Amino acid sequence: MIHDILSAAVERGASDIHLKADHHPGFRINGTLAAADLPVLSAEDIKAIVKEITPAHLLDVYEREHEIDFSHIEPEVGRFRVNVFNAQGIPVIAFRHVKQKIPTFEELRLPDILHKIIEARNGIILLAGTTGSGKSTTLAAMIGTINRTRPCRIITVEDPVEYIFTDDKAMITQREVGIDTLSFEAGLKNMMRQDPDVILVGEMRDAVSIRTAFLASETGHLVFSTLHAGTADLAIPRIINVFPSYEQDNVRLALAANLRAIICQRLIPDVDGGLIPGVEILINTPTVRKLLEQGRLSHIATAIQGGREDGMQSFNHSAYDHIINGRITESEGLKVATNQESLRMNLQGIFLDEDAKIIGE
DSSP states (O other), X not given: OHHHXXXXXXXXXXXXXXXXXXXXXXXXXXXXXXEOSSOOBOHHHHHHHHHHHSOHHHHHHHHHXXXXXXXXXXXXXXXXXXXXXXXXXXXXXXXXXEOSSOOOHHHHTOOTHHHHHTTOSSEEEEEEESTTSSHHHHHHHHHHHHHHHXXXXXEEEESSOOSOOOOSSSEEEEEEBTTTBSOHHHHHHHXXXXXXXXXXXXXXXXXXXXXXXXXXXXXXXXXXXXXXXXXXXXXXXXXXXXXXXXXXXXXXXXXXHHEEEEEEEEEEEOTTSSEEEEEEEEEOOHHHHHHHHHTOGGGHHHHHHXXXXXXXXXXXXXXXXXXXTTSSOHHHHHHHOSOHHHHHHHHTTOOOGGGGOOOOO
């Protein structure tokens, strides 16, 4: 049953598959969710699928916590990220199809500046965005590019492992929480003795993982991770507010010293019926570093807006570029813009000096 469902989803180009009792399977194709023309699933069908695909080490966790994440390989179909959770006592399953081929920046239509950003040899690079915004795919493209171009040691700690990498110029080891290490904390703690050059932490989810990422970057490692945040500037208080108030100044100063860039994404329907990333980029320039050191976080969005010469761009910049190059419609661009009125003026050829003003000393 699950083989047929996942096969049909992949054949139709679905990114996500949703299985719920007494419903047809739902397929998300190019951002739109619709019921597939497949049989309605019963509660017993769903329970049988959960039992079939859940890794043995997670069965007890599911019984205790009623929700789990793991990866699943369906023979001759592909690899999927899976979340199983209960609703009214009945399991519901969400699959995300993880394509086997590691995409390039060009294939994803990402800004060229990302090539320069990942040339860093230490520091922290964050991928931010909401669920389903393409963070994991862009992160895979970054690691894939380093793998193809740099002889180095890459170690990941993921929950679960999504994209599978094959060594090229780099040597890559991928570890999954629950299978290869007991926790993010344990995996990151021991990683320092495994001689990594590049570290990928699946998600900055708590104070322990953030502290360890800071420590790794301070000792000469390049650290990649993801974070849930709607804009690049809002990712910074999201990190700081994980900590108690008495630690927040030190965390802010650690960010000023170690942050390299924050890339935030939103997926936009393009004119060809696909999806293209709208990308906001914050680079830790001397101006941004000074704002972080002084605690002037509310000015960082303005620094992004005025930092195009340094490689930064706002969602407005990204939407504007996509619209004038014919990749998206104006209406779709306005949906992703953080300042719709400013974007409308830009499209009419009006650019206010305030958009590029230098932040006061």
